[in-house]
Amino acid sequence: MDRTASGAAMVHVEPEFRPGRRGGVSAENSSSLPSTTRLTEKSPEEKERIQKAMQHSIFMTGQHLRLDSEQYDTIVSSMFPVTVTSGQKVIREGQEGDNFYVIEEGVFKATKMVGSARKELFTYEHHGAFGELAMMYNCPRAATVEAQTPGALWAVDRSTFRSIIVDSMIRRREHHEELLSNMPVFSALTAENRAAIADCLVQETYEDQAVILREGDALTSVSKFYLVESGTIECWKVVNGERRMVKTIQQNECFGEVALVTKGAARAADCIAKGKVTVLAMARDAFERLMGPAEEVLSKTVAEYTRLNEQLAQQGSRHPSLTSQAPLLPENGTAEGGSST
Ligand SMILES: Nc1ncnc2c1ncn2[C@@H]1O[C@@H]2COP(=O)(O)O[C@H]2[C@H]1O
Structure with missing residues (x-):
């Protein structure tokens, strides 16, 4: 197992789904998810790491999206770990979006071309999340995000992200309507x-x-x-x-x-x-x-x-x-x- 600059353990995996890596694949809510989605049971240690990473993301804590606990659990189950090296571009401006990312560790810089110059937008210092806009609005990546140090991310792929959000919203409405009745x-x-x-x-x-x-x-x-x-x-x-x-x-x-x-x-x-x-x-x-x-x-x-x-x-x-x-x-x-x- 590798260690990052701050000494934390990093799990090396390919940036793709890892079916059944730990525990069983949860069947919960899977019927409406894309066939490519793998909901993997996370170990308590992984859950803690994800929760810690998500705490720092306004997007994921629900202030933006208002995720309820069920939606949150589904997102966590569908996450897969990605490790990056210093200098690696995780997202490239103008490209089609593949994944949404939550930072567990590492420094990431977001930049954008303004005229002929690249402008710095934001630096994520070991927390935060990025990549949701292209997922939500079906638009090209609005900025480039590059790792400044070795980093560890949790990712959710586009179709899973979209279907969890959209599907959860529909199911949540139905559930609420039944309760209200x-x-x-x-x-x-x-x-x-x-x-x-x-x-x-x-x-x-x-x-x-x-x-x-x-x-x-x-x-x-x-x-x-x-x-x-x-x-x-x-x-x-x-x-x-x-x-x-x-x-x-x-x-x-x-x-x-x-x-x-x-x-x-x-x-x-x-x-x-x-x-x-x-x-x-x-x-x-x-x-x-x-x-x-x-x-x-x-x-x-x-x-x-x-x-x-x-x-x-x-x-x-x-x-x-x-x-x-x-x-x-x-x-x-x-x-x-x-x-x-
Ligand atoms: N005896 C009570 N008097 C007033 N509110 C009560 C009482 N018992 C329970 N409640 C609830 O407690 C809530 C406190 O916030 P609210 O005053 O907005 O609305 C109140 C009621 O919903």
């Missing part, structure tokens, strides 16, 4: 409304005790509305100076609607993951744009919470069923806005 809050919506909502939902996962919303937090432009896909949310609220668990929210139910419906009110309760939780989050602007037809249902929910809170406030002592060991809230912010997978 089981959620009472969406019962008044038309199929078209639901399809539009399905497209803008982003899956987020939270570990046990993660604080998703915190009572008293003001709404911001990145505030969200949440649908519980799996798991349980505990809602805690200060009532008469005492912090109590006031509600549990389960699969197919929603939370975070009160502040959005009452426009500008602070979050009315802490919403905390009980065990591992998966939610579908809807951005505030999408909520305001798309949830109009659900206004009546949402207003009823808000009225029910108001009634419940009045009842709780009138209770002289703690109701046993409403109390339990209150989880300590971390000092700093909530998970809202930054924990999509």
Whole structure:
């Protein structure tokens, strides 16, 4: 095994698919992928290396593409390692795109011809990703990317990349539409409304005790509305100076609607993951744009919470069923806005 300048191990492979290199070939999701795609099970060590490499890519962390955990896993399974030598051109401007690359290690310089001179665009210092534009827009490579040191990359080929993204988007929409059809809050919506909502939902996962919303937090432009896909949310609220668990929210139910419906009110309760939780989050602007037809249902929910809170406030002592060991809230912010997978 070779070592790069910084001493990290590099795996030498040809820049092509390596079927079944480690473990079995995963059949999951493979039916809609090109026949050339090999989904290879990655070892825990490889997964860690890929995850580390992807963390530094805005594109791959989903801020750009909004990959959910399923899409992310499929991309990881289809990745194959590529090693390059110093001076090697990984991508040539003007050529047809072959692969999308995530940097594990190495320095790479992107340049472009401007007039008769080659202009430096960007230097990737051991992290980042490149090569997505030609894949997504079916256009020639917009720049040349050359290794400045020996490097290690993870690559996804063009047709796999395209079909994972396109196919995952379709499957994700269908999955979301099915979930929405089981959620009472969406019962008044038309199929078209639901399809539009399905497209803008982003899956987020939270570990046990993660604080998703915190009572008293003001709404911001990145505030969200949440649908519980799996798991349980505990809602805690200060009532008469005492912090109590006031509600549990389960699969197919929603939370975070009160502040959005009452426009500008602070979050009315802490919403905390009980065990591992998966939610579908809807951005505030999408909520305001798309949830109009659900206004009546949402207003009823808000009225029910108001009634419940009045009842709780009138209770002289703690109701046993409403109390339990209150989880300590971390000092700093909530998970809202930054924990999509
Ligand atoms: N008793 C309660 N009063 C108000 N909101 C509650 C209560 N119990 C649970 N919640 C949920 O907790 C969420 C916190 O954020 P929101 O106020 O936007 O919306 C709130 C409701 O979805």
